[in-house]
């Protein structure tokens with residue numbers, strides 16, 4: 001195992017043992033749920049959206065370490081971002097996970113996410129890593145659809 005693998009594993013375990021932004025959000029403006037039946041992973045995501053930005057985010061994640069760690073990293077990466085920025089971060093992450101074996105360098109503020117690149121060696125686990133992000137994208141879509149309703 002290389003040094004990079006060790007560092008990656010440490011980052012993943014740190015987020016797994018100390019997940020950020022865990023729990024329910026009382027004043028969430030949107031709530032979505034995602035499941036990955038292959039592994040038994042579950043994510044309930046709470047977003048508080050204020051003028052098209054994520055002003056708060058919490059998630060209740062259950063399942064494997066990859067799902068938990070990915071959800072924790074995701075919450076840190078998108079907290080305080082505009083919906084547009086959050087979608088673009090999700091796009092960068094999904095490209096990295098689905099982009100084959102090539103190493104992807106991410107911007108500094110997304111460095112932790114690089115730790116999940118090792119997961120690409122295990123195709124079954126890629127779904128575990130993507131679940132929180134797909135749940136986020138669904139929440140953003142739901143939030144936007146609601147916003148359009150209000151304008152009518």
Ligand code: ZN
Nearest residue numbers: 039041064128
């Ligand atoms: Zn899993």
